Amino acid sequence: MVRHRLVALSLLLVGCLGAALILSGSPVSHAQGPSEVWLNVQRGGATKLNIAVPVFTVASGGDGTTGKTLADVTAKDLSFTGLFSVVAGTSPLPLNDPEGAKKLLAEFATAGAHAALAGIYTQRGDRADGEMRLYDLTSPEQRVIARKTFEMPVAQSRRLAHKIADEVVLQFTGELGSADTRIAFVRGRPGSKEIYAVDYDGAGPTSLTSNGSINLSPVWNPDARSLAFTSYMKGYPDLYRIFVDRRPVQTLASFVGINSSPGWSPDGRSLALTLSKDGNAEIYVLNVATGAIRRLTRHIGIDSEPTWSPTGRQIAFVSDRQGEPHIYVMDDEGTNVRQITRGGFQTQPRWSPKGDLIAFTTRRGGVHSIWIVAADGSNQRRLDTGSGDAESASWSPDSRHLAFQMNRTGAWQVYTMHADGSDQRQVAGPDATSPSWSPRLP
């Protein structure tokens, strides 16, 4: 009896993962102790997990489109991760009819779904709840993988869908997704550039500056509540901080000369930045609370665009000390400087939140493209983003995606893509540049 069950489970696994597994008729999971399992992997391509996302149930509040909108947003988030194939568009799971729900889930399983996500939206006053129930459809028991409820102000109820999608990614990968995030960027023409932000998928644009001046290079603080940026609002390129909750703008650095290309330390308390107050562009670290600065580079070449490793122990930056600009890494004391990129004209380094990779921009034959290199300088490679210039990459918090600017359509637009260059989606434009992908929102 037990033996039959084991074989059946093996077959289900074959059905789900195909060539990725080798099972050869033997049990996949035969426990000898109470908590031990035996598994196999065989070399093969990663396969996507099929997940059914029916229209969300609306328990109270919302309008006729709420259930469908939330399911659509969640489905789009899941599909964007590259980990899931989404089967969407059916009517809600009848949660007060267990037999009907079981039947619908069984239909999803028959259609090839490995999992199903049911959402329930409940509005109470100006608060909205989004409950998710994630079901396993790879065995007939239809077990609940996870059940969780999120709460948001009604005005931000779309974020419930993003939070649910991020939780589904956590359940299947061990790491939260990047859907509940914003992308800040610069928009405007020469002479007037303001900073805006949109949801990572392009929804909900808001303006963060409106001073009629030139505002450049926004960078999110790790708390996702504020950004550093360079502005000419007082006539000089000085460094400021804006707060999402519209507190007054804070001046961070206004030394003589250039104050630019800020990069936050992982604890959000310090900024690495480029200053030319001592004559030549050098990299300094500014303690935001005390205003104390310490100089990291001392070289006749131009050193700029610092970006911290997530451990805070290293900083990558651009230097033209060898003639053309290249990417270098140094310890956060300014010591142990080493060049990590070869060839070309390389700028805009951005250290990935996971710490293993650095994205940067290479100019070759007058065309800009985005490249990736391992933090130790190995495995330098170009991302194939197609025709046009691609520049100014910014990592998603899960390091699976990049935001960047591209001019393929004739005007600069901000796009997102997978970190291998595929699945490009336009999120802002025209005349949109310098994206900064926020950490997960508070």
Added chain:
Amino acid sequence: MSASDFPFMWYLQTIQRKVNEKWAPPARAAETNAVVVFEIGRDGHLKNPAVERSSGDTLFDQAALRAIVDAHPFPPLPEEFKQPALKIHLGFNLSTDRG
């Protein structure tokens, strides 16, 4: 003892998928197999990864071990599974007649 002690097949598939994504075995002419053993804590963290049965090929063993380390963190253990950790014996099989 039966499979129903850990009937959360979706969880095991997730482990297989994550490890498979990170596994970069060295090219080998002959069929090669190794088994790595490790534990997953309640919150999905990796504990005590070790080679349990060597393939006799150090590079292959190390690539298998590295796949586990690179694949973590894993998802939190299923709520219905009440024990503090799950021990997994993961076989790495490289056959020569495919990919």
